[in-house]
Amino acid sequence: MVENNRWGNFFAHLVLILGVAIVIFPVYVAIIASTHPPGTFIRGVMPLLPGPNALENYKTVITEGRSRAGTPPIGGMLWNSFVMAMAITLGKLSISLLSAFAIVYFRFPFRIFFFWVIFLTLMLPVEVRIVPTFQVVADLGMLNSFAGLSIPLIASATATFLFRQFFMTVPEELMEAARVDGAGPMKFFKDILMPLSITNIAALFVIMFIYGWNQYLWPLLITTDPEYYTIVMGIQRMVTGGDSEPLWHLVMATVVLAALPPILVILFMQRLFVKGLTETEK
Amino acid sequence: MQTKRMTFSSKWLPYALLAPQVIITLIFFIWPASQALYQSFLRQDIFGLRTNFVWFDNFNRLFADPLYLNSLKVTLVFSLGTTFLSMSVALLFAVMVNRMIRSRDSYTTFLVWPYAVAPAIAGVLWWFIFNPSIGIMPYMLKGFGYDWNHRSSSTDAMILVIIAAAWKQISYNFLFFLAGLQSIPHSLIEAAAIDGASRFKRFWTIVFPLLSPITFFLMVVNVVYAMFDTFGVIHATTEGGPAQATNILVYKVYRDGFVNLNLGSSAAQSVILMAIVIVLTVIQFRYIERRVNY
Amino acid sequence: QVTIEWWHALGGELGELLEGVAEGFNASQSDFVVRPSFRGTYTETMTGAIAAFRANQQPHIVQVFEVGTGTMMAAEGAIYPIYQLMEDKGVPFDPEAYLPAVVSYYTDPNGNMLSFPFNSSTPIMYYNKDVFEAAGLDPETPPATWADVEAASIAILESGAAPCGFTTSWPSWVMLENFSAWHNIPLGTLANGFEGFETEFVFNNELVARHWDNLKAWQDAGAFRWGGPGPGPDAFPAFYAGECAIVFGSSASRAGVLRNTDFNVGFGFQPHYDDVEGAPQNSVIGGATLWVLTGKSDEEYEGVARFFEYLSQPEVQAEWHQDTGYLPITQASFDLTREQGYYDENPGADTSILQMTLNEPTENSRGLRFGNFVQIRDVISEEMEAVMTGAKTGEQATNDAVRRGNDLLRQFEAGLN
């Protein structure tokens, strides 16, 4: 009751509806743009209502792609993005779970040292060490491969750290009960810890999947073979037209399709995601 | 650092568990980082055919270069601007959503998903919206008598990249603020109401101070995001222009390294960035550790 | 079948046409397959290839724009000069068949052709005849001098026919490099770098400074609109949208212009200041040539040579020229196109070549050859932007550009030792 009052609620709804409108606006623009015939935007101010070409544009994007303008058909790029995002996600989750487990449930020499080694990567995005990392990947012969696309991005201090935080909140007694029940470390990990971490895993799954899906600079650098192009870099390719204009109607259709999978992932896992995030936060 | 009061005992298992993470970290982070350090002392031609060891030349050049110093300044303005904008908007949304009971989930859904949009794509979208000739925003702004052109106005350009970068981060901040608001015991607000504090006063004297741990956490996260993860936004909108007005450090590393192939300078910049990052990491870590015990 | 990797920077419609060329070659024989790969902008393509070279992942052929020429030429050991390639493979190749402007741009001091000319362009003026008419201007007479451009722009603004007079893509290319050639003044010493790496920039002269100041003044008056640095990505949209009545851009934009406009388009020469003696001289070429990188097998180079042989055919050249707006780079393809009556059917299509061959090239209008010029061009557009944002005067900006440019030239030189 303290927080309820009619005018306040009205005002709050107003702010939120406006806010949602602003937040959604860019994607709305993309959707609108993807329904117009070529050239509509280039010749004047962008329309705010859908045009007649939706079906045609999406059909073009899906079936033909823009292969002749530098990007392979979108299906392949979506698949590459998916493989890369999944590889990064699963890789990050598994190695982070294992290392957090080691750090929390064991005591051993250099534990803190290892923790810092891992933690240091927390805020060193690939952009900062891009040139030498590229060199390493090239030396290992991993250019133009899914391994090259994913493995270098798999180390994850964020996930390790969040799992560590979560493991710290797992009641001590569970592990003790498991030991009294005769479970060894890996059995405990598999039977007790993993199932308990499921909301956290889900939250990180969402974050990592989106991270992987949205990678842009890295695939741009290490793929030269269109076989390995991902959708986000494909879009960037489509908008650099040189002396001719990007085909905006198709670019926007691609943008919409490219945003769809991560949005679906987020919506699908929203409950777990929000819960996982907010719980580890405390 | 804490462990469980009781731990498993095994000599080799913890190392085996850590191995994948540590090996990847060593190969793809520590090694390249040390390479960057080494390269920052070199001058090479762009094809890598000739190499000279030049000691601190690259660093000296950087610190003597007004453009690098400018980039530092630009980064500061951009990071703070992005952080402030996305956090204040997110806080407003979170406070409003937190009042809702039935519609809370729906609003959350709508506000959460921009998080899924790639920065590079966000950049393209905002570029499109703000395009001086075909974009809807300049058209509308013209209606208000403002002649938008981020190609020739540094201010417009900065505003554009800040909006584009902040937009994406609103969702994330929103979630954390919402969680933070929900973790504030309702009884505190009730106690304040009984203590005669107005709605406004309750927010500023009780809620906001209690959110400060989250606010601080988000501040660091957002500054780091703005400093490093906005590459795609800049690349797709202003490409650092006009006249380097939006050339943030990461973008400059990329341009000098991968576009201009000035590897020595780029490596030196990487080293400086790493130093900044390490400082931020330490601050963040200390802080989080403290908060865990709070 | 042997695969030949060809990295290029032509997106959009031009990219589709380029792929058509590759398909033509692939269909013409069965031993080799040329696989084109779009690598982004000219800059991204070039630096991507260099980075790939450092990582031993280079393509066979890379398309490098003219400003990268100096850098590429210096990269002995990384490039396979095509005169040598053709010789090694016994494929006939006659540099004499190419237009002198093209040949001179891409040969080393000994007269050897280092890269294979493919898509050469030169900047021309496109204007919106409908707007001209609405503004009471003669739609058939493009403005010839900058004074005319200014007057036309003012007329357009005042009549309300369009909110902007003119804009430009590739600002450095148009408003400095070609501007200097057109007015027969030097960019740098040593014949714009053709005679050695110790060259220095000298474009901080009164004329360039004046012109940049004028641009700024025109921008303030609404007559000019800055279309962005580098390729100037906002320029053509502003033209297509009917906002700017005139756009300066590559002749290769012709195809896109014709496709994206629903008004009548006119073509014209670049404007000049009529108080400058010797102007207009001739414009310099831009666009790109194809460079061959080292480190591949003999068999593959065989394929590269065969591909270049295919590209040299007048029919291929002529079709490419007509479809894209790039220059006909061999005399034979120019003649062929004329014989086909193309220029009569498409008035203005020969603007570019006429402009380029207007006079015998001088030291100042043969082209330019500077190391690190990719970065230097960035510096130049940046300094121009500084003028446009009002941060600097033309004089300050040209001085700063020269100073920073020279610094990059010296670094380039230092890197060579």
Add this chain to the structure above:
Amino acid sequence: MASIFMDNLGKVYTGGVRAVTGVNLDIADGEMIVLVGPSGCGKSTLLRMVAGLETISEGSLKIGDRVVNNLEPADRDIAMVFQNYALYPHMTVYNNLAYGLKNRGFAKSEIQRRVNEAAQMLEIGQFLDRKPRQLSGGQRQRVAMGRALVREPAAFLFDEPLSNLDAKLRVQMRVEIRQLQKRLGTTSLYVTHDQLEALTMADRLVVLNGGQIEQVGTPMELYSRPATTFVAGFIGSPAMNMLSSEYLRGLVSAEALSHVPTQADLIGIRPEDLSLAAPKDGEISLTGTLMLLEPAGAESHLHLRFDGHDDMIVARLPHVPDVAEGAKLTFSLPRGKLHPFDRASGKRMA
């Protein structure tokens, strides 16, 4: 200081949950009313309606002579002590106490005077500069009390203020609060689910059940004459034993139960009313098997099984008898100590 009148108060939460129904209660000026009842019975809801933290769905509420149904909490002149204290964690103790006064625009000197006075009264003077987290549980409790005190309100509202304290401290604070309340003479409404607290602190005790008042009265009244089986089971520990009267009639002479109304089909017996002494005249005698003897210092609990009766019967003796588990024991019980109830309605029959 003021009296509080609840006239047919009811509360239905948005969503339709009915939490409180038809509560009539007049609280005299200076009285200490304790609300007890099982979890979810509406104690907090009722208290919060008085505080103004929940809207009043039905009926009317008067504090002093004002109807306060639509008044903001700040305007009701009440102070509240929360279960978790709800101290502002980012403010010093001083500021916690002063906050309400500042918001009401008191002069600085007056604030200082009142805070110091309260601090002295509660012996928290030396903590005024600390933050709540630097205090022990008991100290925090005192600060929460202080925050209510400084306001000198017409009424105190307490929602389980002691339940976060350990047993020893709970006893101590209970005594302090009660003494303070008596001294200040401030009308108080106190919610608890701790029996001992309820019995020891209340002037009058209100037992709530399912949102309705089961019984109101002094602790003694409720203890010795519970009006319903619910109250009987709720007040007293160990809880009152319940036997069907039929079963009991089979055990003892008809005459012994002659004073019990025949309609009463359920008889309650308090564990402490059973004694091992030989039954005196007019006393009932009952025999059962000792299943478990729980000695507890000065007293002991005996868990007994009576033939043919499912539930165990508990007896509480003020000493520890020297008997072995498994023994058959005979207890005596004064006739007047039987509590007759109607099983269906749960109502007391006499």
Add this chain to the structure above:
Amino acid sequence: MASIFMDNLGKVYTGGVRAVTGVNLDIADGEMIVLVGPSGCGKSTLLRMVAGLETISEGSLKIGDRVVNNLEPADRDIAMVFQNYALYPHMTVYNNLAYGLKNRGFAKSEIQRRVNEAAQMLEIGQFLDRKPRQLSGGQRQRVAMGRALVREPAAFLFDEPLSNLDAKLRVQMRVEIRQLQKRLGTTSLYVTHDQLEALTMADRLVVLNGGQIEQVGTPMELYSRPATTFVAGFIGSPAMNMLSSEYLRGLVSAEALSHVPTQADLIGIRPEDLSLAAPKDGEISLTGTLMLLEPAGAESHLHLRFDGHDDMIVARLPHVPDVAEGAKLTFSLPRGKLHPFDRASGKRMA
């Protein structure tokens, strides 16, 4: 089933905290030993050392005839019930019970048999398919018991197994656990800080203080003859009143205290030993002012102030006297109920 021998057990945590010192205790087969003591006295540590969850720093521990100092918890043949139950939240009740058996490679049919047997014994048969969160507190407690039962271990270890339950349930579960333990005859070590639990459940009670044993004995022994002031203050509620013997000698005749050793400078009086009856022969009489009367159903607590004595003295009466606060009351106390102590050492003097 087995006996447990603790020989001079000690524990120093890494970091140097000494939690347990020189504990000697022999637990007979089938005995129920309850460990009590204030928070932090080392109860859990000692229990966990027996369980194998903490390493043993000093001394030796035998379960049955094996020294188990270096055995894994799983190999000690013990079962443990945790304060928060530590049920596996993602497993059904069935799997919670079965997990330990599965890990030990029992046959499926055997597992099923044992789980069902335990479930029946604890009346949780109908919950076997539920997850712990779908159970009430009491049911969870039963599942935790069940998990210990199915293993049929040599010993049960309990660490405050009831402290998360509400008062009523605590009483009920206390009785159940005690009965079950008696029936199965399994040696048990039970940690609690609830007095009533300690007194009612233990065969023998161990009072720990600062990691050392203060006293071991039956609950009655400890209650009636506490060996130290610590035990005296710890066992019994309200706690024993302590008066300096000097003060007491000033109040009563020398003869009344003749049996108290002169060295005893501290005298303990249990609240329940004070009565309002007129002093009989050989009884001590004491007069104080009633500060607060706390009626509590069948009994009442009287908080008294004696002139010249700082702390309040509490008396506990088995009825509620009809007296007003502020009245002067005279209490009688049998001479034999004085507990004489040495203040410095805390030792009982007679």
